[in-house]
Amino acid sequence: MQKIEIKITKVREEIASFYEPKVWHFLTLNGVALDEETLEVQWIFSRYEALDDVVIYFSKISYDTLIPSIVELIPSAIISQRELVDMFGVPVEGTEKGLYLDEDSMQKPLAGCKL
Amino acid sequence: MSKKTINIPLGSQHISLLEPVRFKFECENETIVGVDSDVGFVHRGVERACTTKFKYDAIGYVVARICGLCAITHSLSYTVAIEKLMDAQVNSKIQYLRTLLLELDRIHSHMLCLSHTAESAGFEAMFMRIMGDREDIMEIQELLTGNRIQFDYISIGGVNRDIDSQRAKEITLRLRELEKKIYGYIEEFENNWSLSLKYKGIGRLSLDEAYKFNAIGPLARASGLAIDVRNEIDYLPYKEIGFEMQLHTDGDIHARNSVRLAEILNSIAMCRNILEGLPDGDIFTKIKGKPTGEVLVRYEAPRGELMYYVKGNKTAMLDRVRIKTPTFASIPAFSHIFMGENYADAPAILASFDPCLSCTAK
Numbered sequence: 005m006q007k008i009e010i011k012i013t014k015v016r017e018e019i020a021s022f023y024e025p026k027v028w029h030f031l032t033l034n035g036v037a038l039d040e041e042t043l044e045v046q047w048i049f050s051r052y053e054a055l056d057d058v059v060i061y062f063s064k065i066s067y068d069t070l071i072p073s074i075v076e077l078i079p080s081a082i083i084s085q086r087e088l089v090d091m092f093g094v095p096v097e098g099t100e101k102g103l104y105l106d107e108d109s110m111q112k113p114l115a116g117c118k119l
Numbered sequence: 120m121s122k123k124t125i126n127i128p129l130g131s132q133h134i135s136l137l138e139p140v141r142f143k144f145e146c147e148n149e150t151i152v153g154v155d156s157d158v159g160f161v162h163r164g165v166e167r168a169c170t171t172k173f174k175y176d177a178i179g180y181v182v183a184r185i186c187g188l189c190a191i192t193h194s195l196s197y198t199v200a201i202e203k204l205m206d207a208q209v210n211s212k213i214q215y216l217r218t219l220l221l222e223l224d225r226i227h228s229h230m231l232c233l234s235h236t237a238e239s240a241g242f243e244a245m246f247m248r249i250m251g252d253r254e255d256i257m258e259i260q261e262l263l264t265g266n267r268i269q270f271d272y273i274s275i276g277g278v279n280r281d282i283d284s285q286r287a288k289e290i291t292l293r294l295r296e297l298e299k300k301i302y303g304y305i306e307e308f309e310n311n312w313s314l315s316l317k318y319k320g321i322g323r324l325s326l327d328e329a330y331k332f333n334a335i336g337p338l339a340r341a342s343g344l345a346i347d348v349r350n351e352i353d354y355l356p357y358k359e360i361g362f363e364m365q366l367h368t369d370g371d372i373h374a375r376n377s378v379r380l381a382e383i384l385n386s387i388a389m390c391r392n393i394l395e396g397l398p399d400g401d402i403f404t405k406i407k408g409k410p411t412g413e414v415l416v417r418y419e420a421p422r423g424e425l426m427y428y429v430k431g432n433k434t435a436m437l438d439r440v441r442i443k444t445p446t447f448a449s450i451p452a453f454s455h456i457f458m459g460e461n462y463a464d465a466p467a468i469l470a471s472f473d474p475c476l477s478c479t480a481k
Contacts, residue, residue, distance in 0.1 A: 005415055025330045029346060031417075032443040034428055048428075050417065055351055058415055080333040080451040087447075091166070104159035104480060113167045 005058045012045075012063040015072045019047060019061060023077060027051060028059070033084035035092045037115060041066050043092055047074065065094075067115060073097040091115075122147045127462060131160050135239055135466030138476035142457070142465070149461050154454040158447070161480040169440035175201060175410055175431065178440065180271055185442070186478045187268050188231065191224045192420040194273040197440070199354055199418075200429040201275050204410035209277060211356065212400035216278045218355045219393045220263060220270065221418075222386040226297075227256040228421035229337075229379040232473035233304065236376055239467040240313040252300050259290050277403035287394045298387050301380060308376050318372035322468035324456050325370055332452035336423020336445050337378045338472060342370035348419035360392045361385070372471040379473075409433045420445055422473055444478035 010018045022028070034046040044064050051057035065071070071088070073096060074081045085096045086103040093112030105111065130141040139160035145153030165185055169178050182197045183190040195217060202209065230253040237245035257267045264270040264280060272279050282290075308314045324334060329342040339346050347364045349357045365381040367374035410431030417426050423445030430438040453472050460468060 029335075030333045031424070031426055032441075032448065034441045034443075036430060036439045036441075046428075048415070048426075050351070053345055053350060055353060057351075058417075060415070078333070079331060080448065083447060083450050084443075102159075103157075104162045106159070109162075110164075113164055 005056075005060065007060045007062060010061050010063055012065050012069055012071065015047070015061070015063065016074060016077065019074055020077055022059075022061075023049070025078075030078045030080060031058075033081065033088050035088050035094070035114065037092070038064065040116065043067055043094060043115075045071060045088070045094075067092070067094055069094070071096045073099060075099075124152070129465055129469070131157070133466070135470060137235070138474070140474065140476050140479075142454075142469075144457065144462060144465065146462050149463065151457050151460050151462055151465065154457045156450055156454055158450065158476060158479050161476060163481060165481045166440055166442060170437050174435040175437050176275060176435070178437070179274060182440075182442065183269060183271060185444075185481050186475055188228050188475060189224060189420045189422070189425075189478065190269055191220055191272065192418055192425050193442070194271070195221060196416050196418045196425055196427040197429070198273050198275050200414050200416040200427045201410050201431075202406065203414045203416065204412055204429060204431050205275075205406050205408050207276065207404065207406040209404050210400040211398040213277050213402060213404070214354070214356050215360075215393050215397055216282065216402065217273055218357070218360065219282075219390055220260070220272050220278075221355075222389050222393075223256055223260055223263070225421045226383050226386050226390075227253050227260070228473075229383050230256065232421075232470070233308075233376060233379055235470045235473075236318075236372065236467065237314060239470040240317050242311070242313045245307060245311075245314065249304065252297065255293050255297050259293055262286055262290065274403075276406045277401070279402075281402045282397070287397070291391060291394050294387050294390055298384065301383050301387070305377075305380050308373070308380060314376070315373060318376065318467065318471070319369070321372050321464050322456050322460060322471055323369070323371045324452060326368070328455060329370070329452070332455055333448065334452045335448060336419070336421070337375050337382070338423065338449060338452060340365060341367045341374035341378045343368040346424070348417045348424050352417065354416075357389075360389045360396075362389060372467060375471045409435060410437065413439075420478075422446055422475055422478075423449065442481055444475070444481065446472075446474045446476065447479040449474075450479075 028049045031048040036044040047061040085099040091114040131139040141157040143155040182193040234249035264272040329344040411433040413430040426443035428441035
């Protein structure tokens with residue numbers, strides 16, 4: 005598992021230069037709450053037909069940082085972006101909330117779950 | 120004929136659905152031109168519970184409750200993640216026994232999907248026949264683990280039950296009988312009008328679209344996309360027991376059925392190889408310490424790639440358990456496939472995805 009840190013403002017450019025749809029399989033977006041103010045956002049890829057070849061691009065951000073959408077590059081990312089918005093309460097460009105959680109549900113349940 | 124646009128919901132409760140999901144179809148006459156989905160009807164907060172309510176050594180049992188059909192794949196993925204974080208190795212016998220149950224689970228899950236696909240074609244007798252035969256697998260699982268579905272068979276460091284030669288022999292015999300029945304299904308799915316002609320060319324996903332939407336599991340392999348995590352991992356002995364990736368190129372409902380049938384035959388062959396070549400050894404390895412660091416584990420569940428990301432901090436409580444389930448990841452591909460299809464085919468197309476909403480909402 006290879007981890008590469010990127011600036012949140014450069015996410016789209018970095019992933020655009022890396023991602024080849026027939027070489028890399030997009031697994032998902034992930035969020036890891038580091039502390040009350042910081043979230044690590046991860047974009048996870050694996051190489052097709054390779055033994056455990058996983059690459060994670062990550063960026064450490066505050067919860068109010070707008071996360072760029074990668075849906076134009078990877079259409080299937082929309083579903084994980086919607087999950088990230090619901091679970092952590094972070095804004096993701098062009099992504100609405102409400103995939104999992106209703107208005108009267110507990111909001112952003114994973115944002116502070118270790119705090 | 121003038122075009123009339125109407126919105127038709129499918130679900131959240133519908134006769135063709137096993138679990139609650141809602142698709143909102145925008146139709147021009149009978150043709151689907153727009154799709155929206157809502158999957159959040161059974162969200163249970165499992166990821167949060169894993170880091171706030173349970174210690175790491177209990178979570179294997181918690182995540183097994185995410186899904187009744189593929190509970191064992193959740194147990195396995197989480198357990199392997201913890202073993203990697205604790206730098207622990209398990210012996211070949213444990214790996215073989217784990218793989219045996221995982222493949223039995225795949226067989227019964229695929230049979231469930233095939234039976235529902237048959238039912239959605241109006242072939243009730245085939246549905247009954249497959250569900251009846253599926254009991255063989257459920258009984259084999261009970262014989263091996265003590266339970267039909269929620270096995271809790273895999274634990275950190277091993278498995279919870281050994282297998283004796285008598286049980287191994289009985290399982291082998293019953294698998295041989297099942298194999299004959301599967302060849303009978305293949306005959307029906309290939310040649311029966313309801314199952315074959317009705318599903319050829321329906322709900323098609325091309326290879327390029329499979330790449331574009333990151334399709335996984337039988338959905339991807341039916342379109343010719345060679346992705347099967349069993350081919351990309353080394354913590355289970357798939358290279359030794361005869362795993363063969365099953366591919367098709369048509370990408371329609373019929374192709375998905377064909378891939379599942381071929382995978383059942385391959386799983387039966389692998390189970391037989393495991394039982395014939397089961398290594399000696401203990402079924403449990405004691406592991407000391409606490410999980411620390413981060414790890415990502417993937418496994419090929421019956422519906423496709425299952426991913427666990429686990430982060431530990433040298434305490435009994437984990438920092439993060441992230442679960443990416445196959446149906447969840449496939450929703451964009453599902454939505455795309457519906458576009459341009461006839462509304463009347465929507466239930467059959469949906470059944471061919473073999474969706475698991477219990478996993479999706481977790």
